Structures are given as C-alpha cells and as structure tokens.
Amino acid sequence: MSATFTREVLADGPGDVAKIADYVETAMTRLVGRELKRRGIVVGVSGGIDSSVCAALATRALGPERVFALLMPEADSDPDSTARGRELCEQLGLSYELEDIAPALEALGCYRRRDAAIRRVFPEYGAGWRQKITLAEGLLDTDRVSYFNLTVASPDGALQTARMPTDAYLEVVAATNMKQRTRKLMEYFHAEARNYAVLGTPNRLEYELGFFVRGGDGLADLKPIAHLYKTQVYALAEHLELPESIRSQPPSTDTYSLPQTQEEFYFALPYDRMDLMLWAWHHDVPPAEAATVMELEPEQVERVYRDIVAKRRMAERLARDAAKVEEISLAPKMS
Numbered sequence: 001m002s003a004t005f006t007r008e009v010l011a012d013g014p015g016d017v018a019k020i021a022d023y024v025e026t027a028m029t030r031l032v033g034r035e036l037k038r039r040g041i042v043v044g045v046s047g048g049i050d051s052s053v054c055a056a057l058a059t060r061a062l063g064p065e066r067v068f069a070l071l072m073p074e075a076d077s078d079p080d081s082t083a084r085g086r087e088l089c090e091q092l093g094l095s096y097e098l099e100d101i102a103p104a105l106e107a108l109g110c111y112r113r114r115d116a117a118i119r120r121v122f123p124e125y126g127a128g129w130r131q132k133i134t135l136a137e138g139l140l141d142t143d144r145v146s147y148f149n150l151t152v153a154s155p156d157g158a159l160q161t162a163r164m165p166t167d168a169y170l171e172v173v174a175a176t177n178m179k180q181r182t183r184k185l186m187e188y189f190h191a192e193a194r195n196y197a198v199l200g201t202p203n204r205l206e207y208e209l210g211f212f213v214r215g216g217d218g219l220a221d222l223k224p225i226a227h228l229y230k231t232q233v234y235a236l237a238e239h240l241e242l243p244e245s246i247r248s249q250p251p252s253t254d255t256y257s258l259p260q261t262q263e264e265f266y267f268a269l270p271y272d273r274m275d276l277m278l279w280a281w282h283h284d285v286p287p288a289e290a291a292t293v294m295e296l297e298p299e300q301v302e303r304v305y306r307d308i309v310a311k312r313r314m315a316e317r318l319a320r321d322a323a324k325v326e327e328i329s330l331a332p333k334m335s
Contacts (some may be wrong), residue, residue: 003283005293010231010275017239020232024224025061032062036221038197040066042190044183045096046254047084049246051201053233054224056240058199059092068190069096072183074105076257087243097190101182110178117171121150121162128155130257132265133172136163139268139307140300146268153258176255180216197221203230205274209308210315211266218318229279230271269304277304 003009012020032038041058045051058067071085082098089096105111118125125131130153137146148169151161164172184198191198200220202212207226212218225233230251237247251262251271267274273294280290280301287301294301 005285028061040196043199045085047081064093114175132256132258132260180213209311229275
C-alpha cells in the first residue's frame with residue numbers, strides 16, 4: 001500500500017530539522033572516532049549548499065579545531081564560489097587552505113584534451129571562449145533517450161549550440177572529470193598528513209541517482225548527508241544559519257566555464273520536484289496519484305520513474321567495489 005503523497009512530505013518543521021542535525025552530528029562523532037579512528041575531518045568547500053552544510057555539521061560535531069577546509073578553484077571556477085567558501089570558513093571559525101588546482105590540471109592535459117574534443121564540434125573554439133554541456137530534451141517531454149548539446153560562447157559573447165557526437169561528449173566529460181579526481185587527491189593528502197577522515201558531500205539525489213565521479217567526488221571516508229533529500233539540506237542550511245549567499249544559491253556544477261545548473265546537465269527537473277518524485281517512487285505511489293499532486297500527466301510520471309530506475313543502476317555501478325575473479329573477505333578471522 002502506498003504512502004500518502006503530498007507536496008509537503010519533505011517539509012520538515014523546525015523541530016524535525018533540529019533532530020536531523022543532532023542525529024547526523026552524533027553519528028559523525030561516533031563514526032570518525034570509533035569506526036574510522038581518525039582525529040578529525042577534511043572537507044572540500046565549494047561554496048555550494050551541500051559542502052557548506054557538511055562543514056557546518058562537522059564543526060558542530062567535532063569542534064572547529066578538528067575540521068580543516070579546502071578551497072580548490074580551477075580555471076573554469078566562478079570566483080563567487082571561492083568567495084562564498086571563504087565566507088563560510090570564516091563564519092565557522094575553520095582553518096582552511098586555498099589549493100588552486102589549475103596548474104595541475106594544465107599539466108595533466110585536462111583543458112587541452114577537452115578543447116580538442118570541443119573543436120571537433122566547433123573548429124573555431126579557442127582562447128577566450130567558454131562552454132557547457134546540457135541535456136537536449138526535458139525529461140517530461142519525450143520517451144526518447146535524450147542526447148547532449150554543447151553550447152559555446154565566443155569572446156564577444158555570441159552563443160552557438162550543437163548536438164554533441166558521442167565520442168566528443170565522452171572525451172569532454174572524461175577530461176572534465178580530472179577536476180573532481182584532482183580535488184580528491186588534495187583532500188586525501190591533507191587528510192593523511194593529519195590522520196583525518198575525508199568527508200564526502202553528496203545529498204540523496206546525487207548519491208542515489210549517480211551524480212558523482214568514480215574516484216572523484218564519489219570517493220570519501222564518510223558521507224553524512226547521503227540519506228537526506230536536497231530539500232532537507234536546504235532546510236538544514238537555514239537551521240544552521242549559514243550565510244544567505246549560500247542558502248540562496250541554486251544547485252550548479254561550477255565545472256564548465258558557462259553557468260550550468262544540475263538540472264540542465266543531469267537531473268532534468270528542479271531539485272525540489274526531483275526530490276518529491278524520488279520520494280514517491282520509493283513509497284510506491286502510483287503514477288496517476290503522483291501526477292495529480294505534481295500537476296503532471298501520468299505518462300510524465302512514468303517517464304520520471306523509469307529515469308530514476310536507470311540512474312540508480314548507474315549509481316550502483318559507479319559505487320561498487322572493483323570486480324575480482326574471486327572474492328576475499330577482509331573481515332577479522334574468528335578464533
């Protein structure tokens with residue numbers, strides 16, 4: 001039997017949000033000290049809502065003296081993101097370090113490889129140009145598998161958009177994923193130098209629907225908000241009294257040089273609607289009932305449900321351990 005579904009199912013009251021915060025903080029204290037046996041936490045602070053909430057919860061759980069923050073901009077980062085990250089660290093009283101990863105990415109060929117793939121679509125692309133990748137079609141509008149568009153802006157601001165061939169798309173994404181993997185390398189350097197744990201910052205949408213990079217932002221010792229919907233993360237940000245500049249920031253990738261939202265790149269729905277649809281799917285809400293609440297057609301809800309199933313399969317593949325010919329148990333030997 002399905003649960004009662006309304007648009008308020010994730011609208012926790014102040015008391016409930018406080019309980020969520022207390023629950024996560026208590027768990028973090030236990031996990032870091034008793035299970036991970038680490039002295040503190042390293043967290044990459046992007047200036048976005050998720051990493052900011054994680055940093056604040058870690059600070060409340062362990063104290064600011066046992067939380068170390070990293071700001072890791074690169075050539076395509078929005079300077080405002082770094083400014084928001086600094087503002088957060090100063091409000092929380094955290095020690096932090098700015099690690100500009102652009103030189104490392106340049107040496108690895110991140111930008112060169114990406115630009116070579118882009119020029120297969122737009123031969124004139126070069127210095128001073130900007131770019132982003134977007135889904136070509138909305139999730140609610142078609143049963144077809146969506147493809148990706150590449151949008152570029154010339155130095156004078158003129159925009160051009162074209163469909164990406166699969167090989168160019170894969171190469172651009174592969175090069176861009178170096179950013180997340182390089183950031184994780186820096187996080188583990190600072191964590192190992194302090195005997196700290198690395199904090200992962202995905203919310204439930206990102207974790208469950210596979211919006212993370214294997215070996216990049218998907219890699220961590222502890223993921224304290226992976227069970228929380230994005231709606232709940234925003235409620236926590238208000239409860240924790242994080243800076244308004246962070247609480248009012250819409251979810252974005254801050255990965256491509258043109259502004260790009262998570263909705264247009266991956267989820268194809270605003271986070272608040274995707275939260276509700278994922279909740280409805282988990283609670284076996286029939287498409288017709290969900291459609292009435294969400295003011296959609298049942299066929300549109302069915303498309304979203306199918307997309308959830310497909311993305312969860314991808315998330316499972318991204319999160320699984322390496323395949324082995326034979327499994328070896330690392331559990332303690334029983335005497």
